[in-house]
Amino acid sequence: MEITDLTPAERRVRDAFPHGEGVDFRESDDEDPEQGASWGPQRTLRAEVLRALLLDGTVREGRIAGLKVWGARITGVLHLMYGTVDHPVRLRACHFEETPNLYGARIPALVLTDSVLPGLTAGTLRVDGTLRITCCRIAGRVRLAGARISGAFFANQARLGRPDQVLDEPVLQLGHADVGADVRAVGLVAHGEVRLKGTTVGGQVNLDDAVLRNPGGTALDAETLSVGTDLRGMRLRTDGRFNLRGVRIPHQLNLAYARLSHPEGVALRASSSVIGELWLREAAPVEGAVNLRRAQVDLLHVPPEAWPERVQIDGLSYRVLAPHLPPEQRLPLLEREAGGYLPYPYEQLTTAYRTVGDDAAARTVQLAKLRRHRRTLPPYARLWGWLQDAAVGYGFRPMRAAGWLLLLLCTGTLAFALHHPPALKPSEAPAFNPLFYTLDLLLPIIDFGQEGAYAPRGWYQWLSYLLIVTGWVLATTIAAGVSRSLSRQ
Structure with missing residues (x-):
């Protein structure tokens, strides 16, 4: 163009x-x-x-x-x-x-x-x-x-x-x-x-x-x-x-x-x-x-x-x-x-x-x-986790363990104060103290000489077993919580 x-x-x-x-x-x-x-x-x-x-x-x-x-x-x-x-x-x-x-x-x-x-x-x-x-x-x-x-x-x-x-x-x-x-x-x-x-x-x-x-x-x-x-x-x-x-x-x-x-x-x-x-x-x-x-x-x-x-x-x-x-x-x-x-x-x-x-x-x-x-764990592991959670919140709630221990301590002291367990060897046994007897059951690393000197019977014996088991659980979970806290720091 x-x-x-x-x-x-x-x-x-x-x-x-x-x-x-x-x-x-x-x-x-x-x-x-x-x-x-x-x-x-x-x-x-x-x-x-x-x-x-x-x-x-x-x-x-x-x-x-x-x-x-x-x-x-x-x-x-x-x-x-x-x-x-x-x-x-x-x-x-x-x-x-x-x-x-x-x-x-x-x-x-x-x-x-x-x-x-x-x-x-x-x-x-x-x-x-x-x-x-x-x-x-x-x-x-x-x-x-x-x-x-x-x-x-x-x-x-x-x-x-x-x-x-x-x-x-x-x-x-x-x-x-x-x-x-x-x-x-x-x-x-x-x-x-x-x-x-x-x-x-x-x-x-x-x-x-x-x-x-x-x-x-x-x-x-x-x-x-x-x-x-x-x-x-x-x-x-x-x-x-x-x-x-x-x-x-x-x-x-x-x-x-x-x-x-x-x-x-x-x-x-x-x-x-x-x-x-x-x-x-x-x-x-x-x-x-x-x-x-x-x-x-x-x-x-x-x-x-x-x-x-x-x-x-x-x-x-x-x-x-x-x-x-x-x-x-x-x-x-x-x-x-x-x-x-x-x-x-x-x-x-x-x-x-x-x-x-x-x-x-x-x-x-x-x-x-x-x-x-x-929730992803097998049943037995979930049960153990639930116990750790209830006890001390997996170590993030340490005061919860103190509350459980205080509750168990009061329960055991009251129960054994109302019914003294018989002594194994009356002539050698120390004077019974329900508070320190309960502490002996709860705390596996402490020995006040009470647990080995007295043997409860009946349902009191089952109560002592319960205190021993829960004491071990609390001690383990507290140790785990302390370890976790130290590792975070």
């Missing part, structure tokens, strides 16, 4: 291009580009004309050329595949009849703000500045896999896909891309999977107020995503799996006020991740399972009511747990571990309480751990 074979609308754009001036075809600032198919020839531009301008257009000396258009209807395919464009492209509030093809192209800046497109093909695109699809409505796929964007990627308030269609691939493909600054998608609405798998972002990923819907599938696949600062998702809404497996987020993963839903599977997966702070403050209860296995988090700010019934937290390590709550509110979570009884989550919760100096809470968690473990 000859560059001179132009319509009046195209000549306006051609004349403005060398000066970097804008051409506004809009009749009003609030018109809807969704109706662009009805726009007439007075605001219609052929994609091949735009391509010719960008690749071979006249450049005025001393001026910065650029394509700057508002409110145009663009027909045909804007085909810049593998092309090198030296001028910024700004096509705002435009209506594209066909999907632009910018695969492998290199461009200083690309702005499609407020435009309507059937799709965007721009895999391995190189953008020296920013890429904006802010407020765009794109019915099909946005292919940006492997893109290299030196500046930021903006998709605020964009609408991707349609709720009535099912795509066989992600609606936004930004996998294995490299974004030098931020990925900002505040208020994004995506009907289909959003993929950031293997992507590197130098700054922040912001999904505040976004709505990601892919029922029964993956709403966000950000596996092995690496960001420079934060991943924000305040008030985020997801319908589908939120996959953050293996991510690296040095500062905050902020999901405050979010609502995550994937009832038929894992709603939140952040296993094997390294995260500075994970926030689910004021978030709705997660609908679906949560998988945080082997994740490393410095601060875990998750209220108990946000956790679902199914969790996988074996190997999850954290230094500080917030808000600070009594262990009775944290322990039910450990009962929900999908793998049954696992000791590590109890040890991690104990460590978190000790980090903030709450030793009493740490002891409560350790006691709960032993009680949970007891």
